[in-house]
Amino acid sequence: MLLTITCTPPEGAGWPATDLGFLLHKNPDRVQAFEQSYGTAHVAYPEATAARCTAALILEIDPIRLVRGRSRGTPDFSLGQYVNDRPYAASSLLSVAIGAVFRTALHGRCKLRPELAETALPLRIELPSVPCRGGVEVAERVFAPLGWAVHATALPLDPAFPEWGDSHYLRLGLSGTVRLADALSHLYVLLPVLDGAKHYWLAADEVDKLIRAGGGWLAEHPERAWITRRYLARRQSLVRTALARLAELEEVEPERLDAVEEVDEGDGPNETLSAADGAEGDGEAGPVERAHPGAELGSGPAEVTAAGGSETDQNTQSLAVLRRAAVRSALHELGARRVLDLGCGEGALLRELLADSAFSEIVGVDVSMRALHIAERKLRLDRLPERVARRLTLRQGALTYTDARLRGYDAAVLMEVVEHVDPPRLGALEHAVFAAAAPGAVIVTTPNAEYNARYESLAAGTFRHADHRFEWIRAEFAAWADGVAARHGYAVRFVPIGEPDAELGAPTQLALFTKINLGATASAREGAA
Template sequence: MLTSIEVAGTAQVPATDVGFLLYKHPDRVQQFATSQGGATVFFPAASPELCRVVLHVDGVGAKVDRAEGMGRYVNVVPFAASSRLVVVLGKVFGDALAGRCATRPELVDNRWPMTLTVPSVPTGGRCSPAELFEPLGWTVQTSAQPLEPPQWGDSEFVTISLSGVHTVRDALRHLSVCLPVLAGAKHYFVDDAEVDKLQRLGDGWLDTHPRRDDIAAGYVKHVRSLTDEAVMRLAGDVTTAQPADDANAVPERRASLARHRREWVVESLARAGARSVLDAGCGEGRLLAELVTALPGAQIAGVDVAPAMVDRARERLQRWRGTSVWQSSLMYTDPRCRGFDAVVLMEVIEHIEFDRLPTAMSSVFDEMAPRTVVITTPNHDHNEAYGLAGQWRHPDHRFEFTRADFAQWCASVAEEYRYRVTIDGVGEPVEGLGAPTQCAVFTRDDSSPQLNSSEGGRR
């Protein structure tokens, strides 16, 4: 992946001042580790009259789903200028995207004569480069990238050159929104938070764009519910109640599915009267941080198989005493995981190979033997509402339960380990598809278990 930004200086503002905006010194080569590979920023030209900034991403180490490209070992996706490049732009030029410049704040609104060049842009979307960028004041030039050997013709990738007079902030935001729309795809799962991001990046220009609705739909992968919400927000049709005497009140936005999920888990644990909780597969510790405040005085602990996640969770929880986080796995017995009132597996089981799931359940229900077990997992039926019919919701998922399969699996686990189970759902349900997340609360009981079903289980 490669992007260059060339700006021209004026008598008032030399071109090299763009380094202040990008937080990159023109005399240095700077390197960054990103989720999409190693990124390098350098300046092939740097003078008061002309400054050229190049961002190169080597793609090494980028995690690629096989479904995105041609296979496990040969894949063009990490090198294509689409949503993966946007992720790197946010990582490397995040302050410029946000319109922040602590040392020279006046440069944020400076309009520079500039040229952006982006090779290897996929064009599988419903809008052309001209339709997206020309209404924003860019002069657009495109050149097809030929295949090798030449007799095979042109590829589906083009090099785009954009020329115009813009702020650096707006130029980066135009790229961040329009590149995934051009590609017609994103490499990651989208939810409500993506609408928030679109509204933030599109502030001041997207609401009046002639292809606004098409851009909104492409940015959220044509998921109907997200597209409708994005278009309503951009059109100004979304109103929220706020106090009449507070003109500066921030409108309330719909909470993300992840937050709804955490709230449901916390409420379930509170109803169960849990005084000690183990979050198995705690990740970065977001749920742990909420449990500390929601269940005062309770013993809170977390485990994760990934050392990096354990480190992040510990950092998040360092200001709270009495919390513990350590590395462990559900694939073996860990005596430290015993003795808790409740064990939580929030969005965990789908990351376990299905034939190893019985081992994990034995570890939880037999070895740990808590009074309460709380499990959440994606509802595969609901993927159709996200435009993912027949697909898994994340490339790291090993399986996903339909509602019928989840109900059957819960009943068999409850029967085997002598628990009662109640099935529920989290998130806005869709008729015929159910809620996006399906959940279960298992309660240890000596009597014969029975299966109860509420909103999410039998829809």
């Protein structure tokens, strides 16, 4: 089993290619051997000049040592442990070797060249044999979103008999300008994913390994659900935990499959978890995560979790799920039929509204055309029955500008949107929504800044998301909401979302605005507050 990593610095880079040895913590002038439980890992440098340097990791697999100590009763005992492709093809064995032999490089540390460890380098990675049942297309869908140019060729079953066709093995080459630590983490996670198997029994700490190695990029990967499921060998309890933790760390919102979409999963990557993968756990379809739209106005991200909190527990719901549930509950309380989702992003809330027949007309508005295209694709509007699809309209528009098409709706939702608006533009948003569109009710959710003290991963004074322009404490949100209500003829009451803290309140705060001229219903709601 062989892996080569080649670095070719551009002219005038100011450092020689042999500095790759410093980053890998392996001297190019000698061959080194590292004993593993399954054999020996060797590191050598076939070439090492100032212009070009190649490091090779060679695994010498001992099939007997691979199964030594395992009895017939162990979960991974089978004839396949003795007759297999492990000595010849990249697999979880190579992933383990990367983690053991290049551990410091994988963590992105280098005392002698710290600035180089943080620099994206021109790299070329070669793997002569990679099992990949999805073929070249799957390899491209997995590696290309990470910035790699993928050069993959299917290997024939037998060159002497071309009529037999291709095997499920690829000769894989990757080239790109990537930090070495990121390149190693991509291989560490994705090689066993492409193989679809691991040589060891998975324990609960496998989720920690995945988060440590892939936490910086996996949440934004378009195939993240498929990657997570394959990495964790479809153990649904682990998959749910991993997706929840990715949601907390990387601002991704986990969802559950619902009636909007039926999934038929094949060998290749898929954006959803199928019900078939729920064999372990509660038997329901697993969670599906959706990315936050980024810097554009959109449905907001799930917050980071408090240390020691229960959001990673598979039996509890994430804050993102609780938030959407609170919004839907408020819409049902209002009896709203025609609803605006302002700042809809990639459609996390739209998906749930569309699955609920109580809503006859749904309009999603976002400033980002890219987010709207993603929402259209994720909602699979082209595959929905016409009677379902015609209930939804997607429109591009900035929420700080008036749009006559948005007038006359029963309710408008701004879910985790206002904190993405620069404070000087809040007046324009207020006018566009409450004065110009003037729906019968408005639902606004936003983080409670006081609760941030419960998040150990947040430094004091920092926000939950990099694109937040501000975060309000409860008194600030109440003052803004009361002022908006008074200026535009609405009554307002506040609803906490998430488990409240006795001192700091709930993680998310919701304001429900109802037009005073709606009569007794609105007055009753205001009195209930």
